[in-house]
Amino acid sequence: MKMASELPPQTASDLVNFLAECRASIDAELDRLLPTATTAPEKVHQAIRWSVFAGGKRFRPALLLAVGQTFQMPNALLLNTACALEMIHTYSLIHDDLPSMDNDDLRRGRPTCHVRFDEATAILAGDALQTLAFKTVAEDNTLSPSGRISLISELARATGTPEGMVAGQARDIEAESREVSSTELEEIHRLKTGALIVCAARCGAIIARAGEEEVSAITDYGARLGLLFQITDDLLDVTATAADLGKTPGKDARSLKATYPGLYGLAATKEAANRVHHEAHEALRKIHRPTKILAEIVDFILHRTA
Amino acid sequence: MKMASELPPQTASDLVNFLAECRASIDAELDRLLPTATTAPEKVHQAIRWSVFAGGKRFRPALLLAVGQTFQMPNALLLNTACALEMIHTYSLIHDDLPSMDNDDLRRGRPTCHVRFDEATAILAGDALQTLAFKTVAEDNTLSPSGRISLISELARATGTPEGMVAGQARDIEAESREVSSTELEEIHRLKTGALIVCAARCGAIIARAGEEEVSAITDYGARLGLLFQITDDLLDVTATAADLGKTPGKDARSLKATYPGLYGLAATKEAANRVHHEAHEALRKIHRPTKILAEIVDFILHRTA
Numbered sequence: 001m002k003m004a005s006e007l008p009p010q011t012a013s014d015l016v017n018f019l020a021e022c023r024a025s026i027d028a029e030l031d032r033l034l035p036t037a038t039t040a041p042e043k044v045h046q047a048i049r050w051s052v053f054a055g056g057k058r059f060r061p062a063l064l065l066a067v068g069q070t071f072q073m074p075n076a077l078l079l080n081t082a083c084a085l086e087m088i089h090t091y092s093l094i095h096d097d098l099p100s101m102d103n104d105d106l107r108r109g110r111p112t113c114h115v116r117f118d119e120a121t122a123i124l125a126g127d128a129l130q131t132l133a134f135k136t137v138a139e140d141n142t143l144s145p146s147g148r149i150s151l152i153s154e155l156a157r158a159t160g161t162p163e164g165m166v167a168g169q170a171r172d173i174e175a176e177s178r179e180v181s182s183t184e185l186e187e188i189h190r191l192k193t194g195a196l197i198v199c200a201a202r203c204g205a206i207i208a209r210a211g212e213e214e215v216s217a218i219t220d221y222g223a224r225l226g227l228l229f230q231i232t233d234d235l236l237d238v239t240a241t242a243a244d245l246g247k248t249p250g251k252d253a254r255s256l257k258a259t260y261p262g263l264y265g266l267a268a269t270k271e272a273a274n275r276v277h278h279e280a281h282e283a284l285r286k287i288h289r290p291t292k293i294l295a296e297i298v299d300f301i302l303h304r305t306a
Numbered sequence: 307m308k309m310a311s312e313l314p315p316q317t318a319s320d321l322v323n324f325l326a327e328c329r330a331s332i333d334a335e336l337d338r339l340l341p342t343a344t345t346a347p348e349k350v351h352q353a354i355r356w357s358v359f360a361g362g363k364r365f366r367p368a369l370l371l372a373v374g375q376t377f378q379m380p381n382a383l384l385l386n387t388a389c390a391l392e393m394i395h396t397y398s399l400i401h402d403d404l405p406s407m408d409n410d411d412l413r414r415g416r417p418t419c420h421v422r423f424d425e426a427t428a429i430l431a432g433d434a435l436q437t438l439a440f441k442t443v444a445e446d447n448t449l450s451p452s453g454r455i456s457l458i459s460e461l462a463r464a465t466g467t468p469e470g471m472v473a474g475q476a477r478d479i480e481a482e483s484r485e486v487s488s489t490e491l492e493e494i495h496r497l498k499t500g501a502l503i504v505c506a507a508r509c510g511a512i513i514a515r516a517g518e519e520e521v522s523a524i525t526d527y528g529a530r531l532g533l534l535f536q537i538t539d540d541l542l543d544v545t546a547t548a549a550d551l552g553k554t555p556g557k558d559a560r561s562l563k564a565t566y567p568g569l570y571g572l573a574a575t576k577e578a579a580n581r582v583h584h585e586a587h588e589a590l591r592k593i594h595r596p597t598k599i600l601a602e603i604v605d606f607i608l609h610r611t612a
Contacts, residue, residue, distance in 0.1 A: 039468050041476035095433060100425035119406035123429065124476050127401060130433065131466030134440045138458040145451035152444040152458060160437030162345050170347035170430050 015296040022062040027053070029079045030086065033136055047117045047125035052090050055108045060085045060200040063225070066293045067204025067218060080140040081151055081203050084133040088159050089196060091129035094122050096169060130159070143207065150206050158199035168192025182263055186227070193233075194226030201225070217286035221294065224280035228301050231273045234259040238266065240305065277302045321602040328368040333359070335385045336392065339442055353423045353431035358396050361414045366391045366506040369531070372599045373510025373524055386446040387457055387509050390439040394465050395502060397435035400428050402475060436465070449513065456512050464505035474498025488569055492533070499539070500532030507531070523592035527600065530586035534607050537579045540565040544572065546611065583608045 030052055035045045061082030068078040097104040097112040098119060105115050114122035137151050161167040168191030175188060201222030205215045238261045260269040280298040284291045336358055341351045367388030374384040403410040403418040404425060411421050420428035443457050467473040474497025481494060507528030511521045544567045566575040586604040590597045 035468050041473050044467055044476045095429055120479055123401055124472050128467045128472045130436055131462050135462035138455050145455045148455055149444050149451045156437050156441035161350055161434045162341050166430050166434045167347050170350045173426055
């Protein structure tokens, strides 16, 4: 929310309000969907809640709501799928942080799941969250069975292999100990971060039964937004402080992990961010709806400081 | 297949043929559904295939096919869901074998996934297999969207928490270092092993759109079969040799893990197996179809030596 001062006051306040409202709705719905901390097996459910309610920005579900609202959909039809996305995102963070993966002790300024609990519990919490995501969409009675099937297929393709998040994580780990080409870097990010962001945008349009051309424009918008998200993430890793990030800055660069500044330098990376930001706005011109909030999200990601 | 000699020749040969045919169909379909070993990320896909094609008996998918065929369903409508079940079962084995979980180096006489590859790859292979299971059912065009939704909901409930396999694994780990009551032991097994076996039986009946009473009888049959499966698993752990099992016998008992022989002794455990075997046959009497193959499966599990 720090970037409020960098945007025209009216815009910033609209977007800040929108994001705050999204976050409140999503958190309330997640609380309803997740087993309580006193439901057996208690430790797994405590671990799930520890990681789901860790102060995440709810970027992916907010994007789904923003796209859905652009197509006039009420939140009631969007929230379950939005929460499923956040469950999948959180499961991936829990597993990525494990000692045999990225080995992170800290996330958003708090101990990671396996540090706060233990490795077995963290693995099972991630596993159960993935299952719950698919269950949530399958049992969402506000949507038609065929709508739910399309969403589950979208989610699964964006999450698994060979075209989703897990493929990206596997390729990222594989690339960690060697230099990567720029093509490879884009491909890793497209899968690891981009796939779920594109999926969020597409799911909003699918729930709204948007036409083929508009779904295609939303897909393009999501792809540029996902890339911008990753580029600014890499930039923040170089420029931000630990207090801003809630994690140790520079960690990615030190571990030889593929990053944009590492590959292109700081100036060229900032240029790339501006170019991709422009392309995202261009994609929105093909959507004949009031896309103000979607445009503001792109601006927000370009200027973010955390 | 060793138990062939313990059954009347005709019965044994029918069941042996049925199981062999199931295995061939399921293996061919799994081969079609899984990404090839040369698809990127190669290591994850090699790890998935290493574990899926590790000589598993395909008991859960065969049970689904047996129930479906009892209700006159052709294999074409059953095979995708049967493979999804095997994917979930395999993902659970890969994660259960991890060092922070059961820490098993050997399964079916071969190195486990994290030993053959590495921990990160094994975690990702399990994650991707779970995703692929839901994708497989969601994209099964031989079934109606509402049928697929019912199956995904069934699978998710049997797989996750608080009522499925992962809940059972969490409670099993939690109980490992202390004595457990008989009630607790049954509950752990009902979740850890039983839930997916009941699910297999129910999915066969759901695909066939069986009536409520028959689905209820199939659920009861599946529950008794699942319990029998676990009791005979515990018995084998005490009585079988390493060559029979492909793993170190007695391991469960030594780690204080909750087992039937550990709790009741060998004689009472064998009695319990016979009682549950009888109850499974009783459940079949409520199904007004030719249930010969389902009856033979119960006999097979009672007498199994591996």
